[in-house]
Amino acid sequence: MSVNYQNELDRHFAWFEAKLPAGPARFVSWLRRPSSRLVRIPLAALLVVGGFLSFLPVLGFWMLPLGLLLFAQDVPALQPPLVRMLAWVERRWNGRQRARNAP
Numbered sequence: 001m002s003v004n005y006q007n008e009l010d011r012h013f014a015w016f017e018a019k020l021p022a023g024p025a026r027f028v029s030w031l032r033r034p035s036s037r038l039v040r041i042p043l044a045a046l047l048v049v050g051g052f053l054s055f056l057p058v059l060g061f062w063m064l065p066l067g068l069l070l071f072a073q074d075v076p077a078l079q080p081p082l083v084r085m086l087a088w089v090e091r092r093w094n095g096r097q098r099a100r101n102a103p
Contacts, residue, residue, distance in 0.1 A: 012087070012090065031070065044068075044069075046067070047064070051063040051067060065085075
């Protein structure tokens, strides 16, 4: 079974953007455009480095996955593992939402 990882990554990003407030969602959407590549790659590198420096007060582990997701837009080798990770996160999120809304 062949999976188009770029389409799956786009679907997960769209799901993520739908969960964000309007301002950050517009920024993420702008970052994902091909024309934003010159901003996306350095920002992704900074986020990955910041993720490794999570022991500092402002920086955190949350920066590492976000940086890898931005890198995955331009590095096809990162897409399969990140799509699997995002599918797992989405399943967990939906499961918790269902559990919260259950009577």
